[in-house]
Amino acid sequence: MDLLDNTVKTYAWGSATALPELLGTEPTGGPQAELWMGAHTGAPSRVDRGTGPVSLADVIAADPAAELGPAAVGAFGPRLPFLLKLLAAATPLSLQVHPDRGQAEAGFADEEARGVPVDAPHRTYKDANHKPELICALTPFEGLCGFRPAADTADLLEQLGVDQLKPYADLLRARPEGDALREVFTAVLTADPDAVADTVHRAAEAAARLGADHPERATAAAFTAYAGLARHYPGDPGVIAAMLLNHVRLAPGEALYLGAGVPHAYLHGLGVEIMANSDNVLRCGLTPKHVDVPELLRIVRFEAGGPGVLRPAPAEDGSGEEVYATPIDEFRLSRHVLAAGSAARPLPAPAAQILLCTAGRIALRSADGRELVLAPGRSAYVPAGERVTMAGTGTLFRATVAL
Known part of the structure; x- marks a missing residue:
């Protein structure tokens, strides 16, 4: 298992204080929006296995089967199929929607064939993958999600x-x-x-x-x-578009799952976010960035309903794990809430996992006796097959895949 060294993204909508308070670090004075944990090419985490810091993406690429597990490679390919984040919003993010996999593949191929540079401001599809996501509140969290009746x-x-x-x-x-x-x-x-x-x-x-x-x-x-x-966005048509959506407030521990075609926006709060490894975002408004209205109208699912607030359910194995159920396999998010004096709990090891502490102190111990202690905001990567137990007092989120 490896302690992760992660990158903080300084997007303008980020909070100047939420991540520093969680991590116990000094604020920089500027926004700190997202802490990325994973192997996404945009900001891969770093690990040190005795020869200095190296990219987790490079570690996985060198031996995908050993790092991810043969079953995961067979199902999702030779890369970590999810990205885990801490998200700290002080002001609203853009109103946006994500394509399904077929739409992403077709849209990406079309823009590639037309020679649109991947980094062009008017480019819509950055890759050929879908981007379902889940946000779990750590503080009171506010957002918009799906069309109201x-x-x-x-x-x-x-x-x-x-x-x-x-x-x-x-x-x-x-x-x-x-x-x-x-x-x-x-x-x-x-x-x-x-x-x-x-x-x-x-x-x-x-x-x-x-x-x-x-x-x-x-x-x-x-x-x-x-x-x-x-x-925040005077005169933006996205304000009126937002009035068509459910306004939702999450209590700590509650979550939202955002599938393909569901318009949404995060407004305020700190949460744990997990998503498929993609950067495909179509914006509907509340942004100075490119809005591709014709493509957007093709992608949005015009279906009304409630926001579908998720609460964790106990795992069937009686392990104490609480699972946020979603209909996709690229990621599986769960949490363990450990009380003082509780017995050490094993963590299953069929695929790679990222473990994130959000409260208290959690000690991870491997089968060969190595130990990592995670404080709030600290995370660890565990390769497939490595057996780890955890103990301590606090909250640990576990990100892996559903096999």
Whole structure:
């Protein structure tokens, strides 16, 4: 097993304090948005096996079967199929959606054939893989996830009392739900920019007023969130698009799974995020970056429903592991909450795993007696087949694959 040396990404939306507080380090004064753990080419973790720090991606590439396990290589190929992160949002991320694998393969091949550089600002597909993801809250966490039922959104828009929004509310009531969501979403993203900017301004003023004046209403938190989006992105049509989505607040330990085609945005909070090893993001708004509206409308799933908040379920083996169930195999996220004086627990070893401590102190011990002690924010990589036990007091997240 190896202690991981990880990279912090300093995106503008990141918190200046959340990651330093967890890690016990001094703030830099700038945003610290994400801590990456894994072998993604954008910022692979580093390990030291006695000859100095080396990229975990290079370690795995040198002997994929030994590092990942033959079954994992057979299922997912010769690279770590997931990326684990700590995500610390102080301001909203872009409203976005991810393609499924078939869409990603076709989109990537098309842009390659047209000679669009991978690093071009108007490039949509960075690779040929899908990017399902899961976010688990470590602090109270706020986000947007999936389309709200059309009739409920019509009610919400009508409460704002903004004349420009009335045609959208009428459409949401008059058309079949999927068609209505598509038509309104399309109309918002393709409308005249000046007209949309004025609508955003009026809707944001009304939302701020309703959120402040009627905190007892179920919609108050959503209105406050939408007004906040408009402060960060004045005039952005993504603010109106966001009003079509479920506003959700996660308590620590709760999670959201984001599958292909589901529009979403993280607004505020600290969490553990895991995803398939991809960088394919199609943005719907709340961003100065490229928005490919025609491709976006092809990818978005215009299906309404609740946000689907996940809570961990005890593993069937009675090990004390709590699993966040998802419908994909590239990643499996679980946690162990160890009380003082609890017995050491074994960690199964059929595939590579990354272990992340988020509270307390967790001691990892290998079969040959080596020991690593993880403090909050520290993580370790365990190759396939290496038997490890853990003990201590605190919380340990375990990332691996589902075989």
